[in-house]
Amino acid sequence: MSGHPLADRYVIAGTGKSRLGKVPELSDLDLTEEAAYRALADAGLTVRDIDGLLVRGPDTSYTFHQELGERLGINARFSTTTCNGGASQILSVIQAAMAIEAGLCSTVLCGYGRSAWSRTHADESTRVRAQTRSEDMMAKEFGPEYGYFSAAATHALGARRHMHVYGTRREQLGAIATAFREHALKNPEAQMKKPLSLAEYLEARMIVDPFGLYDCSLRSDAAGAVIVTSRERARDRDCKPVLIKGFGTFNNLSGWFEGDNMIRTAAAESGKTAYAMAGVGPKDIDTAQIYDCFTYMVMVQLEDYGFCKKGEGGDFVASGALRPGGVLPTNTSGGQLSESHAEGMLQIVEGARQLQGIYGPDRQVKDAELCLVSGHGGNTVCHSSLILGRA
Amino acid sequence: MDTPDYLKPVPVPSKETKPFWEATRAKKLVMPRCTSCGTFRFPVSRHCRACGKAGHEWVEVSGRGKVFSFVTYHRHYHPGFAGELPYVVGLVELEEGPRIISNIVGIAPEEVRCDMPVAVRFEPITPDIALPKFAPV
Numbered sequence: 121m122s123g124h125p126l127a128d129r130y131v132i133a134g135t136g137k138s139r140l141g142k143v144p145e146l147s148d149l150d151l152t153e154e155a156a157y158r159a160l161a162d163a164g165l166t167v168r169d170i171d172g173l174l175v176r177g178p179d180t181s182y183t184f185h186q187e188l189g190e191r192l193g194i195n196a197r198f199s200t201t202t203c204n205g206g207a208s209q210i211l212s213v214i215q216a217a218m219a220i221e222a223g224l225c226s227t228v229l230c231g232y233g234r235s236a237w238s239r240t241h242a243d244e245s246t247r248v249r250a251q252t253r254s255e256d257m258m259a260k261e262f263g264p265e266y267g268y269f270s271a272a273a274t275h276a277l278g279a280r281r282h283m284h285v286y287g288t289r290r291e292q293l294g295a296i297a298t299a300f301r302e303h304a305l306k307n308p309e310a311q312m313k314k315p316l317s318l319a320e321y322l323e324a325r326m327i328v329d330p331f332g333l334y335d336c337s338l339r340s341d342a343a344g345a346v347i348v349t350s351r352e353r354a355r356d357r358d359c360k361p362v363l364i365k366g367f368g369t370f371n372n373l374s375g376w377f378e379g380d381n382m383i384r385t386a387a388a389e390s391g392k393t394a395y396a397m398a399g400v401g402p403k404d405i406d407t408a409q410i411y412d413c414f415t416y417m418v419m420v421q422l423e424d425y426g427f428c429k430k431g432e433g434g435d436f437v438a439s440g441a442l443r444p445g446g447v448l449p450t451n452t453s454g455g456q457l458s459e460s461h462a463e464g465m466l467q468i469v470e471g472a473r474q475l476q477g478i479y480g481p482d483r484q485v486k487d488a489e490l491c492l493v494s495g496h497g498g499n500t501v502c503h504s505s506l507i508l509g510r511a
Numbered sequence: 512m513d514t515p516d517y518l519k520p521v522p523v524p525s526k527e528t529k530p531f532w533e534a535t536r537a538k539k540l541v542m543p544r545c546t547s548c549g550t551f552r553f554p555v556s557r558h559c560r561a562c563g564k565a566g567h568e569w570v571e572v573s574g575r576g577k578v579f580s581f582v583t584y585h586r587h588y589h590p591g592f593a594g595e596l597p598y599v600v601g602l603v604e605l606e607e608g609p610r611i612i613s614n615i616v617g618i619a620p621e622e623v624r625c626d627m628p629v630a631v632r633f634e635p636i637t638p639d640i641a642l643p644k645f646a647p648v
Contacts (some may be wrong), residue, residue: 142544208579261522261532265642266614268600277602279581284625327584329597329620374560377602382580494618 122399124366130217131361131511133227133354135469135476136165137392138343141311142240148177148184151343152233153191155465159345164358165227170347172198172219172228174212176463177241180206188231198225205409207369207498208232209344209465210504214367216348218355226353233343234295236466240339271413272328272336274500275342278382279330279416285383285431290330292434293415294321297334297457299442300412304454306444307482310336311460335415344465346472351511360476365490366507368393376500385417386496387424393425393490394505404427406488407474408448409467411496412455416441421494422450424472425505449485464495466507475510514590519591519599530569531596535641538633540574542609543567553609563610575648576605582622603645617646 136158146154152175173196177184185203198219202208209232216228225428258264282288298318304310318335324333347349354361370389372381379427395401403423410418419433427448442450453459453470460466471491477484488510495504524532527567527622534541542551547564551572558565587593601623615623616632629645636642 261524261528263518263612264589265522265636266600266644267519267584267587267589267592267595267598270610273582273584273600276582278582280582281523281625284580326583326585331582377579395550 122366122397124399125399126217126221127399128363128509129351129366130364131351131354132213132350132364132468132472132508133357133359133361134159134160134165134344134347135159135472136160136345136359136471137309137466138233138379140309140342140477141340142237143235143341146235146341148233149187149237150234150310151193151504152188152234152345155233155343155345156188156192156229156347158221159229159231159347162359163179163347163354163380165347167192167194169227170194170229172196172216173226174198174200174202174215174228175231176202176208176212178234184447192350196225198228201510203498203500204371205503206413207497207502207504209463209468210367210493210495210506211369212474213346213348213506214463214470214504217364217367220348220350220412227347227349229345230348231345232462234462236461237339237341247511257277261404266339271500272331272360274376275416276331278420279414279431280362282383282398282416282420284340285326286434288419288434290317291322292438293335293419295440296412296415296418296435296442297321299440299446300451300455300458301436302443303449303452304458307453307459310454310459311340312454328490331414331416333469334457336414338390338458342458342460342462342466344469346468360478362472362475363509364506365509365510366394366398367394367485368397368505370503371498372501381501382432383420385420385496386422387421387496387505388502389484390505391425392504398507398509400490400507404491405448405492407452407471407485407491408450409455409471409491410450411464411467411494412451413496415457417496418450421496425492425494450482452485463497466501468493471506471508475508477510519636520589521637521640530616532640534569534571535633535636535643536639538641539571540631540643541569542572542605542607544570551607551609553611570606572607572620576603576645577603578615578623578625578627578629578645579610581615581623585625591597603629613642613643616644616647620634
């Protein structure tokens with residue numbers, strides 16, 4: 121117990137996922153709606169109980185909450201589209217708790233949905249362009265003229281620097297990809313169905329060296345949603361609430377290229393805030409759901425969150441720590457590398473479900489009491505942290 | 512005016528970065544320097560991140576630096592680069608402090624290393640624009 125006034129006062133009362141992977145018949149909003157109704161059912165609520173809406177869709181849609189609210193047919197006392205990239209989804213949960221605390225609303229739907237697979241695979245020409253960002257969001261200078269494109273390259277610059285400073289090796293990054301695949305094979309909803317060996321990881325084609333194919337997360341049609349409300353309100357409902365014990369955010373707005381930001385990320389400060397609020401430390405965490413846009417980001421965040429020393433992330437992951445039954449089973453759904461990519465929303469869902477204890481012995485992290493969930497994004501500099509606990 | 516056979520993106524200078532591209536055309540690398548405390552800064556901003564005072568001038572820099580980090584592209588994201596794979600994009604830390612994205616050239620991609628010393632060379636791509644690229648010293 122930390123004595124923080126908001127710790128343990130709010131809960132995730134229900135979770136939902138849309139169908140995942142290749143779902144060409146559903147739009148961004150369809151997917152989000154599907155996840156939202158499933159989360160409401162899990163929480164024992166109906167859409168009429170919702171008076172807050174904190175959601176996110178494609179990067180270009182700042183009106184996503186309005187569009188979703190119109191479909192749900194509700195008005196909201198508190199509502200916005202959260203725009204910190206992959207850090208947005210935990211930020212929505214944080215904003216929900218703060219808004220309820222402030223008396224602005226009582227029950228908030230937090231969600232994210234995007235048809236990223238269909239968007240880039242609608243036909244051959246879109247597949248070749250394969251951009252999820254619109255032209256007018258692209259840099260006009262100091263990048264494209266040198267062929268500097270893609271989130272893969274931005275993160276790979278960090279991975280290369282980490283390799284140089286700490287001696288990290290590609291096969292260590294591979295231990296992350298293969299561990300998450302092992303988890304995914306236990307998850308019938310996961311997009312990736314086949315086992316992945318370290319040899320296959322190393323032999324796969326390179327994309328932006330040091331990243332090969334399996335260092336990169338999936339393109340998915342996917343959505344997730346959770347319902348945030350007070351602990352008291354959840355008591356009256358037929359649901360399995362999960363406690364929000366701590367949260368934090370930090371944003372290295374000075375830039376990914378500044379100082380050592382690419383090898384000591386905003387996760388370090390964000391994590392400290394969340395641990396302090398929850399009154400726990402990395403040794404207390406039973407399972408982690410770490411934002412895995414690329415393998416390297418998992419390794420560097422594990423260091424930043426204090427699961428191992430700075431620079432020892434490679435050895436930590438290669439020890440098998442993240443695998444099923446490891447010292448820190450991580451991304452137990454398969455994560456964005458092997459389950460589906462919904463900008464971190466599905467990882468909040470997975471963290472909550474592990475603490476709801478709904479899985480069979482094959483997939484359930486044994487005696488899980490505390491889960492750390494991380495969100496990273498907004499052009500690599502924004503971070504958010506969430507510590508969930510069994511109620 | 513684009514050279515017809517130049518298929519890669521051509522930089523679109525902004526109001527703030529015009530002096531940078533005017534200098535590269537004359538084979539000079541310039542960076543914004545605070546007129547109050549002399550700290551270099553990049554990207555461009557109105558106020559100095561070190562002393563908070565407004566105002567900067569574009570000053571020629573040595574053109575020397577080191578490769579802070581780099582990546583090697585094995586797939587292209589723009590058709591103009593299809594014929595160049597594999598190519599290297601580096602984050603170059605200039606002696607004066609600022610870090611800029613460019614290509615590391617004049618060396619096989621597998622030979623590039625972090626912290627390797629490099630120096631600028633200019634590659635004209637249109638009558639108006641020359642790109643500063645970096646090669647090992």
